[in-house]
Amino acid sequence: MRTPADRRGQVEQILATLATHGLLVAEGLDGSVVPGDKPRNKAIDALAAIKALTPYEEGEYRLNPRLRDFIADHLQSYNAFQAFTRLSGNIRQARQEWREIYDLKADGEVAKAERMQWALDDTISEVVYVMDRNLNVLNSQLSTDYGNVESRRIKSRQNQFYDREINVCRAELNQLDELIKEITEGAMAIGFHHVRSLINVRLMNRMLSWRSRLNDCQASISKQLGKALKVETKIKNLGRVALWLAQNKTSDGFQDIELDERAVALLLTPKSLKIKWNLDASDTDPAVFECMTNAVAAMPPPPVQKNEVDEVAPAQEVLYTKQEEIEEEHDxxxxxxxxxxxxxxxxxxxxxxxxxxxxxxxxxxxxxxxxxxxxxxxxxxxxxxxxxxxxxxxxxxxxxxxxxxxxxxxxx
The missing domain is CATH 1.10.10 (Arc Repressor Mutant, subunit A)
Known part of the structure; x- marks a missing residue:
């Protein structure tokens, strides 16, 4: 019987092999791996021994699809039409495991039923991981505006593809709702309260967030599809105008058409507005301050108004008092x-x-x-x-x- 220590040693050996031959793993992400010199062939054999590389054709190897998905999830680098991972298989497996737990508890085999709970816990964890991965794939495509394609038509087809994927994913969430209801009711009946708590914490508490995020993404996709339809209509109209201009090269264009109040505003030439510039006296920018100083210096002095009769001002008495000098405080x-x-x-x-x-x-x-x-x-x-x-x-x-x-x- 294999002990936990042996299992940990094997896992450590697998990870060490991947780390030693990381360059070949990175090469496998971009395409096939072909043999070469002796050290390269030895590295390929080591990766093939742990199933990191799988035979593809004669003289070619490909990266393990599960390892490729793991690295793609970490790098958030997905294909143009990366499909969602289906939940249906995991839901069927979780339902079968729960029914086995229920039957074992009914037969009095409590110890076997508790061991089966570990398998149910692993399946539920995989459901959570798969659903989060699907949302990451969708958010990655939407946030980059489908940057892994160049054509507008392909982007439109991607929008339609992920719109269908969201509908399928929403149907699978409905199946998951039925599974949650079945397990929670059955767990209450047989007294497995920890199983009911597991379902509520791991699945039920996430359902609302999953549905909300799916709805937000689908609303964004619908908006993009609407924009694409409008752009396609404008391009068709522009093509008709270009064809008409090409066939009527001696025409003056739209000057031959009489426009009334129902005409589209885009066809009318706007009139320019006269703008009078003024300087902001509170602007302390050196260039603006210099312009204002030169403008003030060029202004003539104000005219002096002289009275017709010079009035003699009465003599004023000045009283001198010594005031206390107050020193100005500087910041x-x-x-x-x-x-x-x-x-x-x-x-x-x-x-x-x-x-x-x-x-x-x-x-x-x-x-x-x-x-x-x-x-x-x-x-x-x-x-x-x-x-x-x-x-x-x-x-x-x-x-x-x-x-x-x-x-x-x-x-x-």
Missing amino acids: PVDLSIERVATVLTTTSTEVLSLSGWYTEHGDNLGEISEEEWLLYAARQLSVLGFKVEFNLIERARGVHNDLFSDVRVGLK
């Missing part, structure tokens, strides 16, 4: 920005790092964070006429804003 951040500008203009420093400045003089900047310092200082130094460059970093998937790690300032 430490603004003072630090002035020091940065002084360093760049009076020393030989060509480029200065604002993040490094914050690290050295952060104690003198108050409670401002490094991110606030970088954004505020970069804007103010840009207004003062310095060259500001952001050290951008690579964005993660799903992030649409630019990210940066530092700001470098120098003279223009």
Whole structure:
């Protein structure tokens, strides 16, 4: 009898063989594997011994389909018309295993019935895996907009194919509903509450999510089919117009047609709108600020209005009082920005790092964070006429804003 230790050793040996000859496994994903020199033939024999490679034709091997599906699930790389894995076989197997458990419990063979529960648990786990895989296949095709094909007609046929696959999958979920009902009612009758709990947790709690995701995907497919139908109609109309223009080359086109209020808006030429540009006085961009300054300098001075009779203003008495001098408080951040500008203009420093400045003089900047310092200082130094460059970093998937790690300032 094979012990668990022997089984674990065999599994470890299989995985070690796959890892050693991983290049041949990767080659098998793209096509057939053919023999070659002696080391290559030895590697092929080792993979064939563990059934990772199977004979295809004379002198050719193919990757095990189950191993190919496993790798495709991990890479989420599927064929153009990757069909769903059917649930019907697993449902029939689970129903037969449950009926065997029921009969064993009725005959008083409780120990055998409990051992049969492990087989039922494995079958249910496979049902969950298959259903999740089907949804991953569907989501992968929809998210890439069927990027594994190029023709619009093939994309339309793919939409129709997966629409039919969803209908078949929905019918299999109805069969699964019947199985869940049968097992839960039977488990309550014979007192197998853990089997009922297993069915509720592993299957019943997922049914609503599975149906909802299938409905969302089918709604997206229906929308794509509607768009394809509209595009096909427009292409046919465009083809008719192109044929008419080719047959009537001396015609002026649509100028010969009288258009009334029922005409399609796309056939009418829109009139241009006159736009008057105005500058925003609050814009602190250096280029805009320079334009506004030049425009104000070119304006003539306002005319001086003189009164006909010069009125003599009465003498005014001025009372002198000594007021207390109040020193103006300067923001430490603004003072630090002035020091940065002084360093760049009076020393030989060509480029200065604002993040490094914050690290050295952060104690003198108050409670401002490094991110606030970088954004505020970069804007103010840009207004003062310095060259500001952001050290951008690579964005993660799903992030649409630019990210940066530092700001470098120098003279223009």
